Amino acid sequence: MAGVTNAPFRQLCREAARAGLPGVDDAVAASAVDLAAVHASDAPEGIFVSEMVTSRALVERSPESMRIITPAPDETIRSVQLYGVDPATVRAAVRLLVTEDRADHIDLNFGCPVPKVTRRGGGAVLPWKRDLFTAIVRGAVAEAAEGGVPLTVKMRMGIDDDHLTYLEAGLMAQDAGAAWVALHARTAAEYYSGNAHWDAIGRLKETVTDIPVLGNGDIWSAEDAVAMVADTGCDGVVVGRGCQGRPWLFTDLVAAFAGSERRERPGLRFVASVLRRHAELMIDHAAGDEGRGLRELRKHMAWYLKGYSVGGDARAGLALVDSLADLDAKLGALDLDQPYPGEAAEGQRGRAGTPKIPHVPQGWLDSREIDAELAAALHEAELSVSGG
Structure with a gap:
């Protein structure tokens, strides 16, 4: 979700939730503009986590990392997701967030399957090294506890079917003091392909009994979320790709778990109004730089328009917008009176990819423990990671 779950998009999702x-009156909730006026004294609507930020970049206070952790104006719970492979660096990053009062919740990401992360020993392949995983979580929990900040863990099932780690990692995270564990029910090798293995979430829930277990994977609708909880016994859900271009999915999720049958079924005019508001928030996030804000919005266009009758030329044009005036003109040229297209607007978002052999450091699979050579390599890998 890099480049997606920044402060503007989190704000849209939170307002929708x-x-x-x-x-909340349906008439108020029906307007994308009016959603901004809907407030709550705490966060029964859920927690909206930042983009993943690298621990080293945060410790070094790179401008991009500091931008990533800057909350939206009304962010009730400031939730920051950290990535790192060196226990000392992760601990220092947590210390910064806590001592400078920059987060109310910290999540450690052990779920990322992308090669640039796994080839450094990070993300979904890191829990294979039991001592490294435990050292990172224990150190991070200890620092977070100094400020009373809950620290949580997100992970995958393991590297591949022959190198599963999730049950053991769940118990280690529990013993280390994590507030909850969340499982994306795929291996790193599966990437985002096929179907998530919800049965694995059920097994983790049966194994980890002292802290909540959250499920993640293939939640495209409120009905999916309710079914996951019913099928697995998990304590809650984590949504990623399912909300791309659909911040109103959180309206459905919150309503469903409250026992309501209310669901958002937006026509294209509503979608266009949300997209326009998203553009304004992105420009604000870019310190008023219209060009930058609109460039960062472009990736969202295909997700917003999925299922609606919008021609190829119009889609291509919207994917190149560079100003609010340009966006307004191109949205105004669409047939905005289209009703909700049903299933065509739902389901898979983005690229699922295909199964692939994960990239890992040389010798990574030879042992479950870290030796001196690998420890040095991990420290160097942490130093070489930049940005967010």
């Missing part, structure tokens, strides 16, 4: 709370 608040609209699904019991007692």
Whole structure:
């Protein structure tokens, strides 16, 4: 979700979630603009986690890492997701967030399957090294506890079917003091292909009994989320790709878990209004730089328009917008009176990819423990990671 779950998009999702709370008038919730006026005293609508930021970049206070952790104006719970492979660096990053009061919740990402992360021993392949995983989580929990900040763990099932780690890692995270564990029910090798293995979430819930277990994978609708909880017994859900271009999915999720049958079924005019508001928030996030804000919005266009009758030329044009005036003109040229297209607008978002052999450091699979040579290599890998 890099480049997606920044402060502007989190704000849209949070506003939509608040609209699904019991007692919120449907007429208010129906307007993308009015959603901004919907507030709650705490966060019954859920927690909206930042883009993943590298621990080293944060410790070095790179401008991009500091931008990533800057919350939206009304962010009730400031949730920051950290990535790292060196226990000392991760601990220092957590210390910065806590001592400078920059986070109310910290999540450690051990779920990323992309090669640039796994080839450094990070993300979904890191829990294979039991001592490294435990050292990172224990150190991070200890630092977070100094400020009373809960620290959580997100992970995958393992590297591949022959190198599963999730049950053991779940118990280690529990013993280390994590507030909860979340499982994306795929291996790193599966990337985002095929179907998530919800049965693995059920096994993790049966194994980890002292802290909540959250499930992740293939939640495209509120019905999917309710089914996951019913099928696996998990304590909650984590949504990633399912909300791309659909911040109103959180209206549905909050309503469903409150026992309401309310669901958002937006026509294209509503979608266009949300997209326009997203553009304004992105420009604000870019310190008023219209060009930068709109360039960062482009990746969202295909997700927003999925299922609606919008020609190829119009889609291509919207994917190249560079100003609000340009966006307004191109949205205004669409047939905005289209109703919700049903299933065509739902389901898979983005590229699922295909199964692939994960990239790991040389000798990574030879042992479950870290030796001196690998420890040095991991420290160098942490030093070489930049940005967010």
